[in-house]
Amino acid sequence: MTLPTDETPATAEDPTAPVRFPAGFLWGAATAAYQIEGAAREDGRTPSIWDTFSHTPGKVTGGDTGDVACDHYHRWRADVALMAELGLGAYRFSTSWPRVQPGGRGPASQRGLDFYRALTDELLAAGITPALTLYHWDLPQELEDAGGWPARETAYRFAEYAGIVADALGDRVELWTTLNEPWCSAFLGYGSGVHAPGRTDPVAALRAAHHLNLGHGLAVQALRAALPARARVTVSLNPAAVRPRTGSPADQDAARRIDALATRVFTGPMLHGRYDEDLLADTARVTDWSFVRDGDPGLAGQPLDCLCVNYYTPTVVSTAPEGTVPERRDGHGAGAHSPWPGADRVAFHQLPGERTAMGWSIDPGGLRDLLLRFHREAPGTPLYVTENGAAYPDEPDADGRFHDPARIAYVHRHLEAVHEAIRQGADVRGYFVWSLLDNFEWAWGYGKRFGLVHVDYATQRRTPKSSAAWYARLARSGTLPPPA
Ligand code: FCB
DSSP states (O other): OOOSSTTOOOBTTBTTSOOBOOTTOEEEEEOOHHHHOOOTTSTTOOOBHHHHHHTSTTSSGGGOOSSSTTOHHHHHHHHHHHHHHTTOSEEEEEOOHHHHSGGGSSSOOHHHHHHHHHHHHHHHHTTOEEEEEEESSOOBHHHHHTTOTTSTHHHHHHHHHHHHHHHHHTTTOOEEEEEEOHHIIIIIIIIIOSSTTOOOOHHHHHHHHHHHHHHHHHHHHHHHHHSOTTOEEEEEEOOOOEEESSSSHHHHHHHHHHHIIIIIHHHHHHHHSSOOHHHHHHTTTTOOOTTOOTTHHHHHOOOOSOEEEEOOOOEEEEEOOTTOOOOOOOSSOOOSSOSSTTOTTEEEEOOSSOBOTTSOBOOHHHHHHHHHHHHHHSTTOOEEEEEOOOOOOOOBOTTSOBOOHHHHHHHHHHHHHHHHHHHTTOOEEEEEEEOSBOOOOGGGGGGSOOOSEEEETTTTEEEEOHHHHHHHHHHHHSBOOOOO
């Protein structure tokens, strides 16, 4: 087996060798606009679907909203200084569509673009590579009112917005991601309704998935037209590491159906320019897919410079007996409506053993398997892990310090899995921990803390947890420190 560089000595035969990552491996942390920025009504920003959703009673735990969040919109300079202290090589953030282009159509907001210009300049001055995501779920409310992602027009609006951001920041950002986890946008937003905009219509969910694919393809074209040749364009998917609960043919078929709806509905068009026949057949009683026009899947399949994987927990499934109502577990809250159109007789399970505060089971092998799958499916395409991390309660000790050994252990084990994928040939170039800061965890509000850095929401005080110090050692050395 060929190692990516000759500086990677650890082998399966020598488990005591230090786990060292290839030279130039990018160590980063990730956030998203709505989860940290706050300043929801400042400088011309208009509401996104998440503003509307979070202000709707009963949608978010505790009635939390992103109105203030981590107040990053005002504290960005100090936050970049914190990143520099942690020795981060890269920072993944998203631009807020309604901040950049209020209302989702028409002219750009100069003040919105200035914010991201200043942020990226500060990052570059600190030697931190900016990795920009165009869409991390904050669709301008006006576009939802006009039909949202189930409407074809939204794909064209997205490409226009991508062009605006590329014109403004193309000279300073090299790594461009179109969409973050389109599965969540389509199936949690329009299927189960546990995410904004909270619709529960299986047809709308599949239409949204298609228009996200189309919007991705159109945005890649818009980015290519506007960006310098050195820019790299990608997408961050959350493919499911699907495991059938048993080897029975019925459970394996449940796994196949969920793999189609979780992963291949996006990788089909984006990587191969097609929708798989089994996906179309499985969902035939929901829709005839007549909203797909000739040439759309091919358009979605634009060449990408790298591929990005977000991963937290495996998806263990079995077939559910006829007549039972399966638990609609999807990793982001269980709603009354299924996020899996056409796959009603599937039950979801957790693995025995330890779980994070999200209730998610821990299975680093899932990340390794997904990286190896993308390596096989998109040979020669560099890979990044753009999200991975864990929520824990994180109580302070008597001195006000936050010791989070469970988070360190989680990240440590997943990085061992990344390293194993590299050892088996996957060209993984970087890893972004989710998240830099505790933040607004969507339908869960502020109760779930994923940060390397604790945020006291009453004072906005930032306190690095012990995981931050551990990750800083890793970022500086490129060698996995012991988890303790
Ligand atoms: C991912 C989201 C990210 C964060 C993590 C925990 O699905 O992309 O914003 O909420 O889950």
